[in-house]
Amino acid sequence: MEKPASASRTVMTQIIFPLDTNHHDTMFGGKVMEYMDKAAAIAAMRHARMQVVTASTDSLDFVAPIRVGEVIEVEAYVSWTNKSSMEVCVTVQSENLYTAERTTTVTAFFTFVALDDKGKPAKVPKVYPETEEEIRMFATAPERHELRMKRKRERQQPAKT
Template identity: 45%
Template structure:
């Protein structure tokens, strides 16, 4: 079965949330777990747009919190499939906070997540390839294989010596 490749831009999801008291910690900042929950939803939606199938989270890369998002601020989450492999998709997620009173927008964090598409029986199924158009999409696409191989090594599914895309980083 040959699937028609799709443009990365066609998977774009933009999600907006308001930080309410129940979303914050004792410092009045958005709890990291709540943000990760919203990021997971946005990323899953991008993957479902891309593959037209249900998906499950396979992995979450490092999430660094650059700037806290305060109570009453707005959270903007943008997710887009950066590369599709056989049955899995890597998603690039960017998060900004916005102070709606001061009308100031700031970067909060960025991350990569991986999802697997499922067939009606709950088994993995093939997904369409990605066509990157912009320079940023091409850069994310080109570097995705290294990130994937690192994930597989850390997950015990690939031996380091078999990670061809990573060898250039470690060869002398």
């Protein structure tokens, strides 16, 4: 069975308060990452319709600051699937509510693994892209997957002394 990427699309909106920011009045990176992980997990669960765990995060790029008083919109969707894993594309945009200016502030790819009732990896439905962006992300996903697998293999090798 296949599902469209749009079926997993998740959008979370938050206003940024002073407690969400650092001494520069910009949002803590870890707080942004928390929201991204939550939105990505929801997208993965919507796709798989089972429990999931975060396996990796990569290409996490902070491209612009998020300021106190702005609103962020965290958008996530399943961009590619393997046997039991799902790549989730996540984008964060900030919005100045007074000027309506919107800025892409953070982008990343999260990988989730679906789990069965016993906590073992479970097969997930294939995803298919519909929009131009989804088609582009889907087409480039196998290369990102291979890079993740290469990193994983390198980390599993014994340290050289």
